[in-house]
Amino acid sequence: xxxxxxxxxxxxxxxxxxxxxxxxxxxxxxxxxxxxxxxxxxxxxxxxxxxxxxxxxxxxxxxxxxxxxxxxxxxxxxxxxxxxxxxxxxxxxxxxxxxxxxxxxxxxxxxxxxxxxxxxxxxxxxxxxxxxxxxxxxxxxxxxxxxxxxxxxxxxxxxxxxxxxxxxxxxxxxxxxxxxxxxxxxxxxxxxxxxxxxxxxxxxxxxxxxxxxxxxxxxxxxxxxxxxxxxxxxxxxxxxxxxxxxxxxxxxxxxxxxxxxxxxxxxxxxxxxxxxxxxxxxxxxxxxxxxxxxxxxxxxxxxxxxxxxxxxxxxxxxxxxxxxxxxxxxxxxxxxxxxxxxxxxxxxx
Ligand SMILES: [Zn+2]
Ligand SMILES: [Zn+2]
Numbered sequence: 001x002x003x004x005x006x007x008x009x010x011x012x013x014x015x016x017x018x019x020x021x022x023x024x025x026x027x028x029x030x031x032x033x034x035x036x037x038x039x040x041x042x043x044x045x046x047x048x049x050x051x052x053x054x055x056x057x058x059x060x061x062x063x064x065x066x067x068x069x070x071x072x073x074x075x076x077x078x079x080x081x082x083x084x085x086x087x088x089x090x091x092x093x094x095x096x097x098x099x100x101x102x103x104x105x106x107x108x109x110x111x112x113x114x115x116x117x118x119x120x121x122x123x124x125x126x127x128x129x130x131x132x133x134x135x136x137x138x139x140x141x142x143x144x145x146x147x148x149x150x151x152x153x154x155x156x157x158x159x160x161x162x163x164x165x166x167x168x169x170x171x172x173x174x175x176x177x178x179x180x181x182x183x184x185x186x187x188x189x190x191x192x193x194x195x196x197x198x199x200x201x202x203x204x205x206x207x208x209x210x211x212x213x214x215x216x217x218x219x220x221x222x223x224x225x226x227x228x229x230x231x232x233x234x235x236x237x238x239x240x241x242x243x244x245x246x247x248x249x250x251x252x253x254x255x256x257x258x259x260x261x262x263x264x265x266x267x268x269x270x271x272x273x274x275x276x277x278x279x280x281x282x283x284x285x286x287x288x289x290x291x292x293x294x295x296x297x298x299x300x301x302x303x304x305x306x307x308x309x310x311x312x313x314x315x316x317x318x319x320x321x322x323x324x325x326x327x328x329x330x331x332x333x334x335x336x337x338x339x340x341x342x343x344x345x346x347x348x349x
Contacts, residue, residue, distance in 0.1 A: 002344070003118030004325040005054040009047050012117075012326045013054070020114070020122035027075055027123040027133070028067035029083075032142035034116035035060030036332050036340045037150065038175075042268055043111075044329055050111040058116035058342075059085035059109040062136065062145035066120070072128060082145040084132030084152060084298040085109055087124070100130055101156075101292035117325050119344045132298040137306040143319065143341055144305055144312045150339075151312075152293035152301035153264075154180045158188065159297065160288040161237045161260040165189025170226055170235040170254050172196045173242030174206035174214075176315055176338040177264065181239050183310040186210040190237075194229060196222050196247075199335060209314055226254045234259060241265055245273040252279035252287070260286040315339045321346045 003017040022028050040057050042048070051057065062082040065075050075081075087107040088100025095103050109115045109131075113124065123133065132152075136145045154177060163169065169190045171181050174197040182193050194213045195206035203214045213229060215222050226235055234256030240247055243265035251261050252275060267273070280287055293301070305312050317337030320328040322344040331340050 001119040002322055003056050003114070004322060005056050006044060006051070007054045010044060012044065012329065014323050014325065017056075017118065019120050022067060022069055022122050023125070024069040024071045025125035025128060026069045027065055027072060027128050029061070029063040029081070029121050029123060030066045031061055031063040031116050031119060031121055031344045033062045033146040034058045034342050034344065035146045035150065036328050036342065038177075038265070038332075040110070041329060041332055046268070048111065050106070050108070055110075056114040056116070056118045056121075057110040059083070060146050060149045061109070061116035061121060062142040062148070063121070075128075075133065080136050080138070080142070080145075081133050082136055082148040082302060083109065083123070083134075084293065084295060085149050086131060086292055087113070087127045088130040089126060090130035095130060098294050098296060101294050117322065117342060117344070119322065132295040134299055134302040136302060140306050143316055143343070145302070146341055147312055147315055147339065148298060148301045148305055149293075150177060151180055151184075151304065152298040153177070153290070154184055155297045155301055155304075156293040157181070157239065157262045157264050157290045158184060160290050161239070161262045161286070163188050163190060163237055166191050167236035168192040168194070168230050169237045169239065170194045170196065170222075170251075171206075171211070172238075172240045172247045172251065173265075174202040174211070175241065175335070178202075178239075178241040179205055179209045179315060179338060181241065182206060182211050183209045183314070184304075185237070187310050192229065194226060194235070202335070205338060209311075222250060223253055230256065233257075236260070238262070239264060243267045245271060248273050249275055252276060252283075252285060255279075255283065255285050257283045258285070259283070260288065263287070263289045266291070316341050319343055
């Protein structure tokens with residue numbers, strides 16, 4: 001088979017590789033679509049302590065089951081599925097509480113084991129038993145199904161902030177994740193969505209997917225616009241998808257009293273952010289962070305995609321053959337469009 005391995009920092013090699021061999025409890029998946037995630041870019045650019053070279057990275061995977069170990073009962077050859085990213089151990093405190101995304105082992109597809117930028121990916125026993133392998137409806141394309149993993153992370157954030165119909169929501173950053181938040185919040189009944197975004201191309205995306213107001217923070221003052229739009233109260237929910245200290249600080253100011261603030265993306269490299277914690281105390285804010293998603297929300301994400309609850313095709317702006325994986329990464333680095341999806345089965349066509 002062909003696969004794209006990260007052989008060093010910033011070095012992706014398209015190479016011939018062995019089709020992975022599976023044991024009795026494993027599953028072999030033919031990868032039909034794999035999305036480029038922001039975290040893939042960080043591994044590519046800076047390396048990651050969990051990733052040894054050479055490694056096929058990538059965890060936003062949809063494909064077809066082509067081989068199953070003799071002990072595998074829940075799946076059959078030919079199943080069309082999409083995957084969560086985490087490999088829960090199934091036994092630790094977190095795994096037992098439906099928090100496999102916080103498993104003490106912290107194993108993830110495309111980090112400690114080979115991921116999806118390849119024609120085939122092997123799913124080990126723990127993943128088959130405790131990870132999220134969700135069947136997709138016949139009408140759902142693999143391309144859209146590959147959005148299930150990032151969208152499950154969006155649903156996880158929304159569950160934590162407890163969004164309600166009628167809420168005013170501020171979303172910082174209108175990349176793929178920010179736009180998913182805008183669309184999902186709208187679908188869940190938010191009455192006014194304010195996006196904050198510098199790049200003009202992404203301002204347009206935010207508008208198209210449902211933002212009522214788009215603020216360019218290099219030209220206008222976000223706090224005063226949010227206040228004007230909310231009769232001086234501030235936003236019910238503030239979602240920060242742009243990993244920047246200044247934005248995290250400001251998010252506490254634009255939230256209304258008793259509002260919720262979500263920090264979605266981590267700041268890398270690590271940086272201490274001085275926050276005015278009096279906002280949290282006196283305004284009684286709920287400030288939460290989320291990372292990844294538990295299995296039930298991955299299941300729910302697939303339901304949203306199967307049922308077309310929002311326009312998922314909006315988010316995929318570029319597709320590439322497997323050979324074009326490096327191009328896909330460069331496209332994301334240049335912040336062109338939204339989600340780039342690689343389609344390994346079209347690799348040699
Ligand atoms: Zn991802
Ligand atoms: Zn665990």
